[in-house]
Amino acid sequence: MQRNITFKKSDNPKFIADCHLGKLAKYLRLMGVDTLYFPHIEDDDLIDMANNENRFILTRDRSLSERKNAPVFFLEPTDTKAQLKTLIEYYKLNERSAPISRCIVCNTPLQVIEKEKIIDSLPKKVKKYFNYFEYCSNCDRIYWQGDHYRHMMEFMAQVQNES
Numbered sequence: 495m496q497r498n499i500t501f502k503k504s505d506n507p508k509f510i511a512d513c514h515l516g517k518l519a520k521y522l523r524l525m526g527v528d529t530l531y532f533p534h535i536e537d538d539d540l541i542d543m544a545n546n547e548n549r550f551i552l553t554r555d556r557s558l559s560e561r562k563n564a565p566v567f568f569l570e571p572t573d574t575k576a577q578l579k580t581l582i583e584y585y586k587l588n589e590r591s592a593p594i595s596r597c598i599v600c601n602t603p604l605q606v607i608e609k610e611k612i613i614d615s616l617p618k619k620v621k622k623y624f625n626y627f628e629y630c631s632n633c634d635r636i637y638w639q640g641d642h643y644r645h646m647m648e649f650m651a652q653v654q655n656e657s
């Protein structure tokens with residue numbers, strides 16, 4: 495499955511998900527794992543980028559996984575949960591997990607931001623109930639540990655508890 499990949503346990507793995515794995519990319523980012531994703535990209539560009547930036551290509555595409563010099567991790571499962579589980583186990587992602595440290599939309603590392611600086615752009619309830627915020631300087635998104643975050647974390651917990 496991942497025979498031609500060398501991966502040192504001390505390294506934090508970086509990924510690039512192929513265009514069919516957008517959902518998986520989102521969850522990896524949620525865990526704080528550096529994961530690029532482009533909805534439209536040529537295989538050659540994907541391979542170049544992976545090699546230049548020391549990333550593993552995540553794919554379910556057999557022909558891509560058989561390309562020479564492509565650092566591919568071929569994912570057998572079709573289901574996002576099972577895909578995540580495979581990666582978490584193989585790359586020991588639990589030990590490296592850093593939730594809400596990376597923008598889910600664009601992969602940029604987040605920065606902590608003071609509430610008073612963004613208070614005007616927060617929904618009413620959020621203003622009232624949350625005090626800790628992180629900010630993506632690339633796409634201007636603000637993150638807090640609200641319902642959406644909680645649902646995603648529940649999903650992650652399920653992934654990790656299922657055998």
Ligand SMILES: [Zn+2]
Binds near residue numbers: 597599601631634
């Ligand atoms: Zn962003």
